[in-house]
Amino acid sequence: MTTVSVAGLRVSYGKRVVLDDLAIELGVGVHGLLGPNGAGKTTLMRVLATVLRPDRGEVRLLGHRTDDRVGLRQARRRLGYLPQAFGFYPRFTVREFVEYFAWLREMPAARIPLAVDRAIERVGLLDRADDRMKHLSGGMLRRAGIAQAIVNDPRVLLLDEPTAGLDPEQRVEFRTLLRELGLDAVVLVSTHLVEDVAAACARVSLVDDGRLVFAGLPGELIAAGGDGDSGDSPIERGYTAVLRGARQVTR
Ligand SMILES: Nc1ncnc2c1ncn2[C@@H]1O[C@H](COP(=O)(O)OP(=O)(O)OP(=O)(O)O)[C@@H](O)[C@H]1O
Numbered sequence: 001m002t003t004v005s006v007a008g009l010r011v012s013y014g015k016r017v018v019l020d021d022l023a024i025e026l027g028v029g030v031h032g033l034l035g036p037n038g039a040g041k042t043t044l045m046r047v048l049a050t051v052l053r054p055d056r057g058e059v060r061l062l063g064h065r066t067d068d069r070v071g072l073r074q075a076r077r078r079l080g081y082l083p084q085a086f087g088f089y090p091r092f093t094v095r096e097f098v099e100y101f102a103w104l105r106e107m108p109a110a111r112i113p114l115a116v117d118r119a120i121e122r123v124g125l126l127d128r129a130d131d132r133m134k135h136l137s138g139g140m141l142r143r144a145g146i147a148q149a150i151v152n153d154p155r156v157l158l159l160d161e162p163t164a165g166l167d168p169e170q171r172v173e174f175r176t177l178l179r180e181l182g183l184d185a186v187v188l189v190s191t192h193l194v195e196d197v198a199a200a201c202a203r204v205s206l207v208d209d210g211r212l213v214f215a216g217l218p219g220e221l222i223a224a225g226g227d228g229d230s231g232d233s234p235i236e237r238g239y240t241a242v243l244r245g246a247r248q249v250t251r
Pocket residue numbers: 013018035036037038039040041042043044
């Protein structure tokens with residue numbers, strides 16, 4: 001079942017059009033979002049997270065249109081979002097930080113304490129729950145960010161470069177968490193680590209210069225690559241082959 005659907009999406013910053021007539025449909029499961037620097041991944045995430053209003057196009061989250069006030073509020077309650085860069089009050093503890101997002105997403109007060117501890121536990125930060133945010137390492141901050149994104153048990157979870165700064169052990173644990181979350185939610189993960197996609201994503205989309213140039217199974221992306229394509233792994237070679245093909249078509 002499609003739970004996120006975008007059609008005819010156009011977004012510009014000033015005169016620069018960064019997403020142009022983009023359409024994408026996502027169902028339950030983990031989806032990887034790949035693309036070069038500046039391709040428009042974060043912009044797409046921000047539109048889906050309802051923090052950036054598109055110039056035009058239709059965005060539906062869990063059946064709700066985001067240009068409708070009532071629908072927007074309903075969708076936001078079931079949304080989780082880890083931005084690429086996120087702010088926080090440095091004196092908040094990890095627990096206070098996650099609690100704050102539970103409250104923002106209008107969770108029933110009685111459910112918050114358990115949900116907060118569960119989210120912190122799932123990212124492996126329970127032993128640091130009472131530490132102030134300003135005392136965390138970069139990778140720990142990222143994990144606190146993931147905890148706030150999942151605290152409301154979201155049906156649509158948007159993670160913008162969640163593995164940036166995670167050590168290899170944490171990255172492996174995070175992939176396990178992703179697969180768990182993807183059992184009953186739409187999870188969209190943007191990353192530059194093509195290997196994360198091969199390991200944890202059921203489907204993959206590739207954006208280049210504001211356009212969707214590939215959507216399919218990781219195996220299909222791998223199959224697109226050949227020995228002559230650059231890359232250290234089969235999926236990296238598929239990635240460069242698809243980009244090269246898309247750029248030849250537009251020239
Ligand atoms: N606030 C902004 N104002 C003006 N231009 C912007 C703004 N945010 C992004 N852009 C431009 O929009 C384009 C798409 O940026 P976006 O951050 O969505 O790409 P990305 O695929 O997430 O890149 P990266 O992999 O480097 O994070 C880029 O050309 C970028 O310079």
